[in-house]
Amino acid sequence: MLAYIIRRILRAFPQIILISILTFIIIQLPPGDLVTQQILNLQASGVEVSQQHAEMLMRQYGLDRPMHERYLLWIGNIVTRFDFGYSYAWQKPVAEVIMDRMGYTFAIALLSAILTWVVAIPVGIFVAVKQYSITDYFVTFMTFIGMAVPGFFLAMVIMYVALTRFGIRVGGLFSPEYMVQPWSWGKFLDLLSNLWLPVVLLGIGGTAGTIRTMRAMMLDELRKLYVTVARAKGLSETQILVRYPVRVAINPIISGLMWLLPWLFSGGLLVEIVLNLPTAGPALYSALLAQDMHMAGAYILIVGALTIVSAIFSDILLAVSDPRIRFGAVEGA
């Protein structure tokens, strides 16, 4: 098991290196760089920029060196000092901009992931057991709607209805009166009262999809012989469900964890923009629009690295839950 984990982690390193190289190439592709931006900016404010000054800036940022050296400098700063460079648009180091927003990003995404599992797994099991019942048809209908309606659209509808019909302001994570205040009990309660909407909106699509997966997996497993064998042992229906088919049916949900971390960053982007949330996604998105290349680079690199990290995470969990993966067995029957 330990050997499997170590092997799995070692295998991730070349992947991360490859992603960082690709990221670097991507952020170098568009014309212009930090220095041209800065020179333009200085010129716009009336300062004459001499050739020497420009060259000095180039040297300062290492832009006069060849590409591979610049790559090493860039990745070196990230690895050793967690320095993703400077965001031109925000006039702050990239790391600072992202870190500010990281807490909310994690909180919202984690909560909606938990909501997804808590709702989807039991409901998926239930409708599989009651296949073709009225409940099953109803849930199936609702899950199709949940998967088909985009979260951002739902967010807009809710905001519109809340504002026009009930006069309630929806959006953001804090009410205006708490927006700039330091942390207090009141601010925390205010956060909770605003948090549920993005959590639910971000969770809807995933919940609907997970119900479908769980239902399909359970229907497969419920027909297997070992369920009848378990019944022939004298176990009750609930004991059978929890100890037998669910143990296998849960596996795709665990592999689905692979998408959890990258989804933290990019999955709910549209909903976050519509709801005006102080999370990492919208900040990085606006960076892309503003050609803020260090910011964009950080975004691509983080999403890529998180994808790999969560793949490791879900592979290890899967190995814990399914011994066939642990022992590298190929099922004969």
Next chain:
Amino acid sequence: MSGNEVIAEVKNLRTYFHVPEGVVRAVDGVDLVIKPGRTLGVVGESGCGKSVTALSLMRLVPSPGRIEGGEIIYYQSVRETSASSLSDIIDITRLKPNSREIRAIRGNHISMVFQEPMAAMLPVRTVGSQIMEAITLHQNVSHQEARERAIEMLARVNLPNPDRIVDNYPFQLSGGMRQRAVIAMALSCNPHLLIADEPTTALDVTTEAQILDLMRKLQADYNMAIMFITHNLGVIAEMADEVAVMYLGKVVEQTDIRSIFINPLHPYTQALLRSIPQLDDVMTRSGERRQLHTIKGMVPDPYTVLKGCPFHPRCPHFMSEVCDQVVPEVIEAEPDHIVRCHLYAPSPEEAQTRKEAML
């Protein structure tokens, strides 16, 4: 019948499947008697209702199947006390499926071994945990005691290194080993009756012989009744004390093992016996292969109810106006040898009167 002789009795059992195409009468009036320490063999082609009969005994008939009538009497205390009181006689058909009562019987008094050892255990849990589950469910024992009992059972079914296999996963065992583990699981609570539904069909011949040997030995050790379901008459000859031949949901002939092979009465049984490939028969001296004997025709489609004897379209002794009109009654043609066939009716006149009575 006294409780000492019989462990379970199936009387006129009818289990039907209500499907959109119609009603499938999978089991249509089956009578069986199961005795402690004896093996009842049930033979028949695929779809003759032998597995559904077995599942009915444990109330495991899958939806949309339902027991429509008849009784399955289980004499619960047949081994513990000689004097059987009324409450010890249970009609299994009257219990609710998945009720506490039937669950107390399943795995504890009556156990079942299925055809596919590869699919009978959950791949993601250890062999031991799946055996211990049955033990802790029915017996008031600690986790440690259950584990010891599981190891003991694995040793009884002749698995090597039982204390290691108990922590193995099913996919780490071969098919034969797995079927041994499944048998250990079924026997872990000392059942009075073991239902074996083609337990060796998926195994190779050498393993099959070993498993059959093992089952006979365990039966002697525990004085356990076995209901052995198979389509393989060779296996029946090796295992059974008594044989019931089923065709389309009915028992067409039932007698002891010698009579069925030496003196088969029902035309279907006779045809079945002729269909067994014989090595010296198939390969002649001249090297040409002889055609294997088959039963003409096909098993009719399950949705139509045939008038008269269900075997009449395929029967070589078909008697027009009798076999296709009158359902044959159970006839005791010889002592302890019953058959459902007009050929053995006391007289053709009587068959004729019965037919007229029905018209």
